Amino acid sequence: MRFDGSRFSNPRRPTKYLVRGKADYIGMRHHAYRRRWESVLRVGDTIRMGKPRRGMDYAAMSSELRESFYRGTFTECLAAGRELSARPDFSKCRRLVIVGGGSGGLSVAMAEAWSHLEITLTDLPSTAAVAERYIDEAGLRFRIRLRPTDIVTGRLEGTYDVAIIRGLIPVLTPEQTRAALKMSIKR
Numbered sequence: 001m002r003f004d005g006s007r008f009s010n011p012r013r014p015t016k017y018l019v020r021g022k023a024d025y026i027g028m029r030h031h032a033y034r035r036r037w038e039s040v041l042r043v044g045d046t047i048r049m050g051k052p053r054r055g056m057d058y059a060a061m062s063s064e065l066r067e068s069f070y071r072g073t074f075t076e077c078l079a080a081g082r083e084l085s086a087r088p089d090f091s092k093c094r095r096l097v098i099v100g101g102g103s104g105g106l107s108v109a110m111a112e113a114w115s116h117l118e119i120t121l122t123d124l125p126s127t128a129a130v131a132e133r134y135i136d137e138a139g140l141r142f143r144i145r146l147r148p149t150d151i152v153t154g155r156l157e158g159t160y161d162v163a164i165i166r167g168l169i170p171v172l173t174p175e176q177t178r179a180a181l182k183m184s185i186k187r
């Protein structure tokens with residue numbers, strides 16, 4: 001932070017991350033980190049009891065809670081997607097699906113990094129509507145296909161070279177996880 005005698009301003013690097021509306025804004029991450037930390041601390045209970053301890057029913061969330069939740073996770077997922085897109089070589093892949101894609105942050109980052117990929121995001125219909133807005137705001141609607149699907153009870157259509165499942169399994173029961181994985185695999 002700089003002060004010129006009458007006004008405060010950020011140096012260049014913090015401005016990149018701390019100004020609302022900038023592409024790399026991280027101001028909402030604290031909400032996502034708090035929820036993720038609480039979820040991670042309860043994974044053992046989830047496994048022992050066979051029931052998610054996180055207490056989040058994504059399908060039944062009010063639109064206000066859903067918006068707040070995914071606003072908090074978007075920048076986290078965008079950052080995770082940018083990190084992921086820089087590690088493995090996706091040049092030989094053509095079709096990518098992100099299962100439980102939430103806000104769309106991961107798909108936006110992958111689309112930015114790998115222009116040749118055909119990207120599909122699948123999530124609950126109510127969540128896909130939130131992702132659609134973030135994808136539109138990123139100007140990537142033509143690159144990312146939304147496929148609203150309840151992966152536990154529905155079927156993932158299509159054939160993909162790569163599937164990314166990030167943050168989905170810790171919020172499902174063991175039975176739901178098995179069902180989701182069975183629905184995802186085409187025989």
